[in-house]
Structure formats: C-alpha cells, structure tokens
Amino acid sequence: MADMLDVRDLKIGATAYPPGEPPKDIKIVHGVSFTLEKGKVLGLIGESGAGKSTIGLAALAYGRGGVRITGGEVLLDGENILDLPASGIRDIRGRRVCYVAQSAAAAFNPAHRLGDQVIEAAVRHGVMSRSEAWERAKYLFRVLGLPDPDSFGRRYPHQVSGGQLQRAMTAMALCPGPELIVFDEPTTALDVTTQIDVLAAIKRAIEETHTAALYITHDLAVVAQISDDIMVLRHGNMVEYGSVQQIIEAPEEDYTRELVSVTESLKQEAPEQSEALLRISGVDASYAGDFKVLHDVSVHLPRGQTLAVVGESGSGKSTLARVITGLLPPSKGDVTFNGTVLPPKFADRNKEQLRQVQMLYQMADTAMNPRQTVRDIIGRPLTFYFGLRGAEKTRRVTELLDQIEMGTGFIDRYPAELSGGQKQRVCIARALAAEPEVILCDEPTSALDPLVAAGILKLLLRLQKESDLSYLFITHDIATVRAISDSIAVMYQGRVVRFGPKSKVLAPPFDDYTDLLLKSVPEMRLGWLEEVLATRRMGSAGH
Amino acid sequence: MKWRAIPLSAWIGLAGIAAALFCAIFAPLIAPYGEREVVGDIWLPIGGEFLLGTDNLGRDLLSRLIYGAQTTIFVALAATVLSFSLGVMLSFTAAVVGGWTDQGLSRLNDLMMSIPTLIFALIVLAVLPQELWILILVMAVLDSTRVFRLGRAVAVDITVMEFVEAARLRGEGRLWIIFREILPNTLSPLLAEFGLRFAFAVLFLSTLSFLGLGIQPPEADWGGIVKDNKDGIIFGIPAALIPGAAIAGLAICVNLVVDWLLNRTASLKGGRGDG
Numbered sequence: 001m002a003d004m005l006d007v008r009d010l011k012i013g014a015t016a017y018p019p020g021e022p023p024k025d026i027k028i029v030h031g032v033s034f035t036l037e038k039g040k041v042l043g044l045i046g047e048s049g050a051g052k053s054t055i056g057l058a059a060l061a062y063g064r065g066g067v068r069i070t071g072g073e074v075l076l077d078g079e080n081i082l083d084l085p086a087s088g089i090r091d092i093r094g095r096r097v098c099y100v101a102q103s104a105a106a107a108f109n110p111a112h113r114l115g116d117q118v119i120e121a122a123v124r125h126g127v128m129s130r131s132e133a134w135e136r137a138k139y140l141f142r143v144l145g146l147p148d149p150d151s152f153g154r155r156y157p158h159q160v161s162g163g164q165l166q167r168a169m170t171a172m173a174l175c176p177g178p179e180l181i182v183f184d185e186p187t188t189a190l191d192v193t194t195q196i197d198v199l200a201a202i203k204r205a206i207e208e209t210h211t212a213a214l215y216i217t218h219d220l221a222v223v224a225q226i227s228d229d230i231m232v233l234r235h236g237n238m239v240e241y242g243s244v245q246q247i248i249e250a251p252e253e254d255y256t257r258e259l260v261s262v263t264e265s266l267k268q269e270a271p272e273q274s275e276a277l278l279r280i281s282g283v284d285a286s287y288a289g290d291f292k293v294l295h296d297v298s299v300h301l302p303r304g305q306t307l308a309v310v311g312e313s314g315s316g317k318s319t320l321a322r323v324i325t326g327l328l329p330p331s332k333g334d335v336t337f338n339g340t341v342l343p344p345k346f347a348d349r350n351k352e353q354l355r356q357v358q359m360l361y362q363m364a365d366t367a368m369n370p371r372q373t374v375r376d377i378i379g380r381p382l383t384f385y386f387g388l389r390g391a392e393k394t395r396r397v398t399e400l401l402d403q404i405e406m407g408t409g410f411i412d413r414y415p416a417e418l419s420g421g422q423k424q425r426v427c428i429a430r431a432l433a434a435e436p437e438v439i440l441c442d443e444p445t446s447a448l449d450p451l452v453a454a455g456i457l458k459l460l461l462r463l464q465k466e467s468d469l470s471y472l473f474i475t476h477d478i479a480t481v482r483a484i485s486d487s488i489a490v491m492y493q494g495r496v497v498r499f500g501p502k503s504k505v506l507a508p509p510f511d512d513y514t515d516l517l518l519k520s521v522p523e524m525r526l527g528w529l530e531e532v533l534a535t536r537r538m539g540s541a542g543h
Numbered sequence: 544m545k546w547r548a549i550p551l552s553a554w555i556g557l558a559g560i561a562a563a564l565f566c567a568i569f570a571p572l573i574a575p576y577g578e579r580e581v582v583g584d585i586w587l588p589i590g591g592e593f594l595l596g597t598d599n600l601g602r603d604l605l606s607r608l609i610y611g612a613q614t615t616i617f618v619a620l621a622a623t624v625l626s627f628s629l630g631v632m633l634s635f636t637a638a639v640v641g642g643w644t645d646q647g648l649s650r651l652n653d654l655m656m657s658i659p660t661l662i663f664a665l666i667v668l669a670v671l672p673q674e675l676w677i678l679i680l681v682m683a684v685l686d687s688t689r690v691f692r693l694g695r696a697v698a699v700d701i702t703v704m705e706f707v708e709a710a711r712l713r714g715e716g717r718l719w720i721i722f723r724e725i726l727p728n729t730l731s732p733l734l735a736e737f738g739l740r741f742a743f744a745v746l747f748l749s750t751l752s753f754l755g756l757g758i759q760p761p762e763a764d765w766g767g768i769v770k771d772n773k774d775g776i777i778f779g780i781p782a783a784l785i786p787g788a789a790i791a792g793l794a795i796c797v798n799l800v801v802d803w804l805l806n807r808t809a810s811l812k813g814g815r816g817d818g
C-alpha cells in the first residue's frame with residue numbers, strides 16, 4: 001500500500017533579524033524525511049526550536065511568519081503539494097489536511113458559536129451540506145466524549161472548559177473527514193487530570209475515523225500513549241526515527257536516552273522538622289468581592305528544605321504565593337517568618353523582611369525588564385539592599401553569574417538576547433543577589449523544555465545545599481515534585497487536601513483527589529493510557 | 544551604534560531637522576536682509592534679486608522664513624517638551640498609584656479634553672497678556688491632555704507586568720518604578736507621539752498666528768507668514784505656499800527620524816525591525 005504522506009528531504013529556512021545587525025537567512029530544518037500510512041499516528045518530539053511545529057505546518061504547505069520551505073517534497077497521496085498553486089493548496093487545507101493548535105482558546109473566534117466554527121471548513125469546501133455537517137459534528141462530539149453532544153455546538157467558546165475546547169477543536173479538524181490531521185501540542189496547556197481525557201478522546205476519534213495524524217509534543221510520555229511511530233528532532237535534524245516500542249524501550253541515540261530518563265529523582269528527602277522558618281496558619285484569602293480562593297490553608301516550611309505545592313490550575317497555589325509576598329493580604333490567618341508575624345501588606349514590611357523572601361516567576365520573560373541589561377537586573381538588589389556600587393558591584397554580579405553557571409560574557413546582554421533557560425537563571429541570580437532565606441518558585445520550570453528544566457532544578461538544589469536556602473515550589477508537575485521536594489502540600493479548590501513529608505504524601509492510602517492526580521501523570525511506557533482508563537471505568541462502575 | 548545602520552529615510556529627516564535648526568540658531572548671520580526690513584516692491588516673483596521674492600509689505604521672504612524658523616521651532620519644541628513632561632509625569636503617577644488618584648487625575652483630564660482645544664486656547668489667550676511664555680504654557684497644557692491619555696494607557700499595561708511587581712516586592716520607591724521600570728518600556732509609543740505632537744504644535748502655533756493670537760507681528764513665524772500672504776494666492780502669488788511647505792517639510796522630517804528611533808528601540812525587545 002502506498003504511503004499517504006511521504007515527506008522527502010524537507011528543508012525549511014527563514015530570515016532572522018538579530019538586533020543591531022542586518023537580516024540574515026537561517027536554516028530551521030535540514031532535510032527531514034518520513035512516511036505515514038493511512039490510520040497511523042506519527043509523533044514528532046523535541047525541545048522548542050527543534051523545528052517540530054514547522055515540519056507539522058509544512059504538511060499543510062504553510063510557513064508561519066516568514067518561514068519558507070526551501071527544498072524537498074511533501075507528497076500527499078503521491079502528489080507534491082509544494083508544487084501546487086495557491087488555489088490547489090487552499091483546496092487541500094481544511095479538507096484533506098487539518099490542523100489542531102496548541103491554544104484552542106486563542107484559535108476559536110469568541111464571537112461565534114462552536115458548532116458554526118466546527119462545520120465551517122466542511123461546508124465551505126462543499127464536502128457536505130450544512131445539515132449533514134451538523135449531524136457529523138454531533139457524532140464527533142459524542143465520540144470525543146463532550147457533554148450534551150446534541151446541543152454542545154450551540155455554546156460559545158467562553159462557555160466551555162479548556163479541555164472541552166481542545167476537544168471541540170479536534171472535532172473541527174475531523175469534521176470534513178480529512179486524510180491527515182496535524183496536532184500541535186494539543187494537551188500541553190492543560191492540567192494533567194484534563195489532559196488524560198483529551199488524550200483518550202483524541203485517540204478514540206483517530207481510531208474511529210481511520211485518520212492519519214502527526215502528533216507534535218515535547219512530552220515523550222504523552223506521545224508514547226498515542227502514536228505508532230516516533231521521530232525525535234533536535235535543532236532541525238532527525239535524531240532518531242522508529243516505532244514507539246523501540247524508542248521507549250531501546251533508544252539508540254544518547255539524546256533520546258536523556259529524554260527518556262529525564263524525570264529521575266534528584267534528592268534525598270530531608271528529615272521531618274517541626275521548627276518552621278516559614279509558617280502559614282489558617283489563611284483565608286479572596287479576590288475583589290467575595291470570591292474566596294483560599295480556605296483555611298496551613299502549611300509550614302523548615303529551613304533548608306523544599307515544600308512543593310501541587311495542584312491543577314485554579315486550585316489556589318499561586319494565590320498562596322501572593323499571600324506570602326504580601327501582594328494579597330489574607331482575610332484571616334497569618335504568615336509567620338522566623339518566629340515573627342509578617343505584616344499582611346508588602347508595603348508595610350521593612351526592607352529586611354522584603355529581602356528575606358524572594359520570588360521566581362513562571363515566565364522569566366515578563367519577570368525581567370526588557371530594557372535593562374543582565375548587569376542592571378542582577379545589580380539592582382545589590383545596590384538596593386547592600387549599597388554596593390562600581391567595581392564592588394561588578395565583582396559580585398560576576399560571582400553570581402558564575403554561581404548560576406553562566407559566564408561573564410552575558411553581563412551586558414538584554415533579556416531578549418538570552419534563551420529561555422538562561423533567562424530563568426538570571427532570575428535566580430537576581431533572587432540570590434538579595435541573599436534571601438526563602439525563595440518562592442511559581443512554576444519556574446513549566447515553560448521550559450524537559451532537559452533545560454532539569455538543569456534549572458539541579459541548579460536550585462545545588463544552591464540550596466550551598467546556602468541553606470528554603471524553597472516553596474509551586475508546580476502542577478508530579479515528576480518535578482518527586483524530584484526536588486522534602487514535603488508536599490496537595491491543593492484542590494483552595495484547600496490543602498494533603499500535607500506532609502514526601503514519602504508519606506506519595507504513599508497510599510490516598511484521598512480521592514491525590515489518587516486521581518497521581519494516576520493522571522503520563523508514564524513513559526506503552527499501554528499506560530488504556531490501563532488508567534480501564535481502572536477508571538471499573539472505579540466508576542463500582543460506585 | 545553604527546552610522547551605516549541608519550537608513551536613508553532617517554538621514555533625510557536628520558538633514559531636514561539640522562537645516563531648520565541651523566537656520567533658527569544662526570538666523571541673523573545667514574539671513575540676507577533683516578527680519579522687518581522693507582527691501583523692495585510687494586510680492587516680487589521668485590528668483591531675480593530676491594531668491595524667494597518678497598511678501599505683502601515688500602520684505603524679503605527668505606529672510607522672514609529664516610527668522611520664522613527661530614520662533615516656530617523654539618515655541619513648538621518648548622511646548623511639546625513641556626506637555627510631555629507634564630503628561631507623562633501625571634499619567635504614570637495615575638497608573639502606578641491607581642485608586643482615587645487615578646480617578647481624580649483621569650476625570651480632570653476628561654474635563655479638559657471635553658472643551659474644544661482651539662476655542663479654549665482662543666479664550667485663554669484673549670484674556671491673558673500676550674507674552675511668549677504664556678503662549679507656550681497654554682499650548683503645553685492643552686497638548687498634555689492627549690499625552691496623558693496615551694501615557695496612562697501604556698503605563699497601565701506595563702504596571703501589571705511581573706518585573707514591576709518584582710520591583711515593588713523589592714521595596715522600590717515610586718520614582719524608581721516610574722522612571723526606571725516603566726518609562727524605558729514606554730519609549731516607543733511616546734517617541735512616536737512626540738513626533739506627531741511636535742508637528743501638531745507647529746501647526747497649532749501656525750493656526751493661532753493665522754488667527755492673530757500667536758506670535759505677534761512684526762515678528763515672523765511660519766504660520767504668520769502664511770496669514771500675511773494669503774491674499775496673494777488669489778493673484779497667483781505663491782508667497783503663502785512657501786512657508787506652508789516649510790511647515791509640512793519639518794513635520795515630515797521629524798516623523799522620519801522618529802520612525803527610525805522607533806525601530807531601533809523596538810529591536811531591543813527582540814522585535815523585528817520592520818514590525
């Protein structure tokens with residue numbers, strides 16, 4: 001049987017605009033080839049900048065933002081779609097090849113009903129009539145497990161949850177009955193507990209409709225559940241290409257092996273201590289109005305240890321950090337640091353109290369002033385808290401750059417001239433410059449690629465050992481929690497449902513939510529998704 | 544910064560501004576005749592004895608234009624700089640402090656903006672003594688309402704960014720936050736607005752002079768020269784068009800330079816040169 005999609009020696013380039021220099025041409029993808037049969041799923045995996053999305057879009061003969069396909073062939077049923085005129089490509093897009101974007105919230109037009117958007121491509125291309133398309137949409141909503149499939153299409157995008165929206169987008173892609181769907185990180189922005197439903201829905205829908213799919217992600221454990229073959233990409237080159245089983249169980253390349261083994265535990269659990277450096281007791285907090293976000297939260301963090309706060313989005317974990325910093329004064333309860341109660345508002349705290357609690361943000365991009373150089377960013381706390389100036393300050397900035405494993409060559413760069421991991425390192429250096437006792441880390445690694453994130457975690461642990469730092473580490477990623485924490489607080493809907501040392505929290509018997517959370521974390525082995533779904537069905541049948 | 548990186552359009556703008564500034568600064572040295580000196584017949588044609596001809600009273604138009612550059616650029620520049628200092632300070636304070644301060648300043652600004660600018664200026668200038676600094680002040684205050692609107696909108700977006708939050712948590716004072724964290728990040732839109740506002744200030748001054756409330760004769764300014772010579776247009780005399788062209792030319796030159804500055808500052812953010 002002929003391959004449905006045959007990509008041969010694909011080369012993609014773009015024009016770069018480095019600051020202060022004339023534009024230059026760069027190569028993004030250097031000759032990648034793969035084939036895909038009807039009804040099969042190929043996973044494209046790699047860190048950001050590996051070219052995986054670019055390759056995915058090339059299957060629609062599309063280059064995003066100045067990206068050009070400079071060589072090679074993309075054969076769809078034996079026909080090179082790169083040679084087609086614009087009208088021919090239009091005919092293929094949305095009919096024979098469809099695309100599912102990472103952020104469904106941004107991809108749907110908020111002013112139109114979901115159903116109208118789902119059937120739009122099928123009707124526009126004349127694949128089916130409006131009423132036929134509606135019937136198919138309802139069928140797809142049912143297959144994808146959406147609630148109330150007959151009337152789901154009448155809702156607007158803001159009326160459904162993120163996971164449902166992502167499934168609606170999958171329905172949109174499947175509606176015209178395409179031969180190929182390109183999934184571009186469809187579950188990356190979702191919570192683990194939601195991700196599992198979406199994954200299962202996508203898998204079932206692909207099987208039912210016998211559609212071929214390209215599945216792009218940076219999470220090897222996810223792609224292992226859904227694909228038949230996997231291609232590992234790095235810097236626009238193919239690293240390894242093989243069946244799922246071979247990649248997961250017997251990777252040949254070093255880089256693949258690193259990806260497979262990235263989530264190992266990094267730390268021995270510290271002994272439990274009752275004496276706490278930071279203690280949050282009985283905190284209630286609400287945002288403007290009466291919307292209560294935190295209910296009676298009590299946790300504590302001993303010196304030199306890491307407390308991981310874990311939960312899905314909306315569980316109140318970032319709000320907890322805002323209460324500790326004093327950005328959101330609690331309506332009840334208080335925050336005690338080193339035996340003294342901190343004033344609820346940060347404006348009422350003195351310089352010393354502010355210095356001792358520093359913060360790391362999820363998006364290092366927005367946490368640094370884009371108009372300041374690394375020297376200014378790291379140097380400011382030195383001047384502000386310790387009055388360092390001139391050569392003394394430069395010496396200390398250099399020291400800090402060494403501590404975060406970046407050379408002095410970076411000292412005069414702007415944040416825009418740093419990579420994602422380097423930006424987060426500079427943020428760490430800024431926090432260290434204040435010589436704090438506690439660092440609040442608000443998902444500092446969740447926007448980073450797995451290997452880069454592992455590097456940041458190792459750095460944080462080394463610094464903890466060297467300077468006896470305490471971390472309150474907010475995350476939704478259980479693997480990170482396992483890797484770095486001494487104690488864990490599990491949050492759900494603004495309450496702490498489980499709190500204690502790591503070994504106790506992660507050991508049975510579990511409460512319902514922790515159980516669901518732990519079981520939803522994708523594991524890097526074949527058949528995991530089926531197993532979880534099977535136990536879930538049994539569980540719900542038992543109730 | 545490399546000289547070769549400056550695009551041609553910016554060079555044209557820079558050259559135009561330099562020429563205007565040169566005329567303004569060295570007016571008495573380069574003007575062939577005096578500002579108020581009647582040198583010949585009225586409305587003599589271009590070329591011949593007087594390079595640009597003469598005006599409605601028989602004064603040399605080129606000399607009037609050169610002296611006019613002095614007043615026009617000085618008043619417009621002073622008014623724009625003043626309006627920006629005022630508008631930016633107040634708007635950033637409103638954005639950073641928020642709450643009642645923000646409400647008070649913003650509503651006061653709305654009140655000012657609800658009065659048509661020209662009528663407001665006409666009334667105020669008719670009542671107050673006709674002095675240069677009062678003219679500049681009135682222009683600056685009226686213009687600052689527009690700057691306030693823009694400044695507040697831009698600053699509010701930046702105030703909620705995490706690096707500002709980080710600075711607040713560090714314990715930084717309000718002045719540091721306004722001048723070190725917010726101002727550098729609002730330079731792009733503010734610079735663009737500065738170019739526009741400067742051009743508008745030249746036009747506004749010209750309008751006021753045209754109506755007889757701006758620069759008082761016999762002192763020359765570009766708008767005033769247009770007014771003096773407007774009747775000539777009926778007879779096919781181009782004397783009114785030449786200062787008009789000077790106003791347009793200066794406005795274009797300023798905006799060419801501002802466009803280039805915008806691109807340069809935008810690239811620091813990692814943005815593409817041409818947006």
